[in-house]
Amino acid sequence: xxxxxxxxxxxxxxxxxxxxxxxxxxxxxxxxxxxxxxxxxxxxxxxxxxxxxxxxxxxxxxxxxxxxxxxxxxxxxxxxxxxxxxxxxxxxxxxxxxxxxxxxxxxxxxxxxxxxxxxxxxxxxxxxxxxxxxxxxxxxxxxxxxxxxxxxxxxxxxxxxxxxxxxxxxxxxxxxxxxxxxxxxxx
Amino acid sequence: xxxxxxxxxxxxxxxxxxxxxxxxxxxxxxxxxxxxxxxxxxxxxxxxxxxxxxxxxxxxxxxxxxxxxxxxxxxxxxxxxxxxxxxxxxxxxxxxxxxxxxxxxxxxxxxxxxxxxxxxxxxxxxxxxxxxxxxxxxxxxxxxxxxxxxxxxxxxxxxxxxxxxxxxxxxxxxxxxxxxxxxxxxxxxxxxxxxxxxxxxxxxxxxxxxxxxxxxxxxxxxxxxxxxxxxxxxxxxxxxxxxxxxxxxxxxxxxxxxxxxxxxxxxxxxxxxxxxxxxxxxxxxxxxxxxxxxxxxxxxxxxxxxxxxxxxxxxxxxxx
Numbered sequence: 001x002x003x004x005x006x007x008x009x010x011x012x013x014x015x016x017x018x019x020x021x022x023x024x025x026x027x028x029x030x031x032x033x034x035x036x037x038x039x040x041x042x043x044x045x046x047x048x049x050x051x052x053x054x055x056x057x058x059x060x061x062x063x064x065x066x067x068x069x070x071x072x073x074x075x076x077x078x079x080x081x082x083x084x085x086x087x088x089x090x091x092x093x094x095x096x097x098x099x100x101x102x103x104x105x106x107x108x109x110x111x112x113x114x115x116x117x118x119x120x121x122x123x124x125x126x127x128x129x130x131x132x133x134x135x136x137x138x139x140x141x142x143x144x145x146x147x148x149x150x151x152x153x154x155x156x157x158x159x160x161x162x163x164x165x166x167x168x169x170x171x172x173x174x175x176x177x178x179x180x181x182x183x184x185x186x187x
Numbered sequence: 188x189x190x191x192x193x194x195x196x197x198x199x200x201x202x203x204x205x206x207x208x209x210x211x212x213x214x215x216x217x218x219x220x221x222x223x224x225x226x227x228x229x230x231x232x233x234x235x236x237x238x239x240x241x242x243x244x245x246x247x248x249x250x251x252x253x254x255x256x257x258x259x260x261x262x263x264x265x266x267x268x269x270x271x272x273x274x275x276x277x278x279x280x281x282x283x284x285x286x287x288x289x290x291x292x293x294x295x296x297x298x299x300x301x302x303x304x305x306x307x308x309x310x311x312x313x314x315x316x317x318x319x320x321x322x323x324x325x326x327x328x329x330x331x332x333x334x335x336x337x338x339x340x341x342x343x344x345x346x347x348x349x350x351x352x353x354x355x356x357x358x359x360x361x362x363x364x365x366x367x368x369x370x371x372x373x374x375x376x377x378x379x380x381x382x383x384x385x386x387x388x389x390x391x392x393x394x395x396x397x398x399x400x401x402x403x404x405x406x407x408x409x410x411x412x413x414x415x416x417x418x419x420x421x422x423x424x425x426x427x428x429x430x431x432x433x434x435x436x437x438x439x440x441x442x443x444x445x446x447x448x449x450x451x452x453x454x455x456x457x458x459x460x461x462x463x464x465x466x467x468x469x470x471x472x473x474x475x476x477x478x479x480x481x482x483x484x485x486x487x488x489x490x491x492x493x494x495x496x497x498x499x500x501x502x503x504x505x506x507x
Contacts, residue, residue: 025221025245025263028474028497088412088432098432128432130454147455147474155286155306 026126027167029146031174037185039135042142043095045184046131049073049087054184055177072102081105081121088128096132112158122173123165124148142181144174214463215273215506217258218471218478219246220495226260227478227494228276229469231462231505234480234490238276242269248291248501249458250300252315255506259300261291268302270318273506282318284311290344291502292333294357301342303330310344312360322360326353332374332416332501336381341399343384345372352386352395354402366402368395374416374459374501378423378441385426387414394428394439406444410437416501418459420468420483427468427483429456436470436479438486448486452479458500471500 035042045054050063050073059078065071071087084103091097104120111117129146148170152161159165213232219242220227226246228238244265251258251273258271267283268291287305293315294301300313308328312321327346334343335357342355345368352366352375369388372395376385383405384397394414396406411430414437418427426439429452436456438448453472456479461468467489468481476498480490 025247026473026497028222030474100432145454145474 025163026147026149027124027163027170029148029167029170029174030143031171031178032141032143033178033182034136035140035142035182035185037140038138039095039133039140042140042181042185043133045181046133046142047092047095049090049097049099054181055173056180057173057176067097073099077121079121081107083121089130094132095134096130098128098130100129101127108160110158110160112152112161113154113156117152117158117161119160120151123151123161123169125151125153127170140185142178144178146170146174215255216460216462216469216478216500217249217251217260217271217273217504217506218458218494218498218500219249219260219504220476220497221245221247221473221499222497223476223495225495226258226271227498228273229478229492229494231467231469234492236492236494239495240271240276240278242271242278243281244269247499248289249504250291250293250502251504251506252293252297253295254297257297257315258506259291259293261288261302261501263288263305268300280318282313284313284320285309289501290331290333292335292342293503294335295337295339299357301333301335303333303344305329305331308346310342310355324355324360324362326355326362327351327365332372332386334375334377334384334503336377336399337379338381341381343375343377343399345375345386347371347373347389350388352384352397352402354399364402366395366397366404368397368404369393369407373414374429376417376419376426378419380423383441385417385419385428387417387428389413389415389431394426396444408439408444408446410439410446411435411449415457416459418461418468420461420465422465425483427459427461427470427481429459429470431455431457431473434472436468436481438483450481450486450488452481452488453477453491457498458502458504460500460502460504462505469500469505471498471504473497473499 052058063073075083089098106118107121127148134141150166216229218227226240244262246260248261260269270280284302285304289305290303302311327349329347332345344353354364370390372386386395412432415429415431428437454474458471470479478492
């Protein structure tokens with residue numbers, strides 16, 4: 001009992017002086033949707049890396065090497081701005097591909113901690129994602145997984161560039177994309 | 188307040204030093220679950236998670252004392268590290284040590300803990316008995332992985348943004364030499380003779396093999412996408428490297444310096460460490476929240492263990 005008392009005291013002392021701050025913590029987002037359509041049909045809608053007509057936030061896409069590894073696509077967003085992505089893995093058999101954001105345009109510039117900070121159109125850093133279609137015997141399960149850091153890489157981020165901003169923005173894209181894919185595939 | 192803290196630290200040090208390795212039955216693997224704010228304790232004799240210890244502050248890096256009695260876990264958001272008593276599998280203290288505590292390692296004699304500060308570009312040297320800060324050493328930018336040589340003479344620090352590895356004299360705590368390695372070195376390991384470092388370079392997708400005597404790169408071995416950390420097995424004959432963005436582990440023959448296998452593990456494999464049997468290698472899969480067990484002899488995945496959200500386990504996470 002005496003031991004426990006001291007441990008608790010120590011924990012309290014240390015916690016009381018600890019200030020909450022954000023460290024280098026990677027975030028994840030994972031969305032799944034079941035679609036009442038054959039896997040080939042669903043994969044058929046998303047299989048072209050250069051075609052994002054199924055993703056509501058995107059206005060248009062240009063692509064340089066099709067579905068080849070290393071292919072670069074540039075997304076122009078409906079709300080303005082661009083996102084550049086590189087194809088890292090493409091697996092026709094597994095009905096899956098993985099990509100990474102390599103560049104983004106700035107949505108706005110803010111002042112934080114006495115410095116000008118450029119907030120990218122998607123407030124994330126080092127973003128990598130995989131989308132995959134699984135055959136469920138007549139229907140399909142689509143999963144979209146992303147891993148990323150918040151946009152602000154130093155200590156004490158501004159609200160526009162913190163983990164919450166990153167998570168909200170990513171999950172919005174993933175959810176709206178999958179919901180629209182379902183609508184298109186079940187037509 | 189100060190008096191209370193000191194008294195508590197003294198008492199704790201006494202308890203820690205009383206810990207007997209004989210009481211620790213099986214080898215345990217301690218897996219930090221960064222998004223789940225916990226540490227999973229795996230009993231490696233049967234690969235069961237026997238305990239999940241809540242740890243505040245987004246636990247990331249892991250170091251186990253040589254006796255196996257104490258586990259140190261870096262907690263970046265709590266600006267320091269947590270101390271776990273491995274006999275009771277309980278969190279016993281949380282110590283402040285820098286704004287961006289991430290990389291952590293412990294000296295082979297168990298007397299010092301080294302904590303890298305990702306933001307301040309320093310390594311804090313901390314006495315394991317009192318948790319007193321002995322010194323703060325300036326290194327390169329964004330220091331991450333660290334290892335101490337088996338003879339306890341040198342500390343090696345991978346500096347992610349400086350593309351270098353610092354060699355520090357543990358007696359004088361001075362920087363002795365800096366090696367230029369690949370792009371964005373992160374995790375590293377040292378062989379049992381202390382002659383070679385194996386440094387994973389996340390941006391150049393390769394591993395730099397550094398001769399510790401002159402701090403020159405002996406060779407560079409290409410692996411797969413985003414190599415994160417390294418571990419040795421089978422008498423240092425095999426090097427295993429987690430490829431974060433490929434969901435795989437590269438196995439490299441350390442004689443021929445050729446990749447001899449590419450094993451599929453879970454998604455976003457990060458921390459990697461070798462079981463004391465020198466044969467089984469455990470890999471924390473960050474995205475899946477699992478640990479893959481690799482048999483480094485047969486090059487097969489023998490088991491996948493469910494752990495917690497965001498399993499990272501960056502460091503030497505095996506207790507003896």
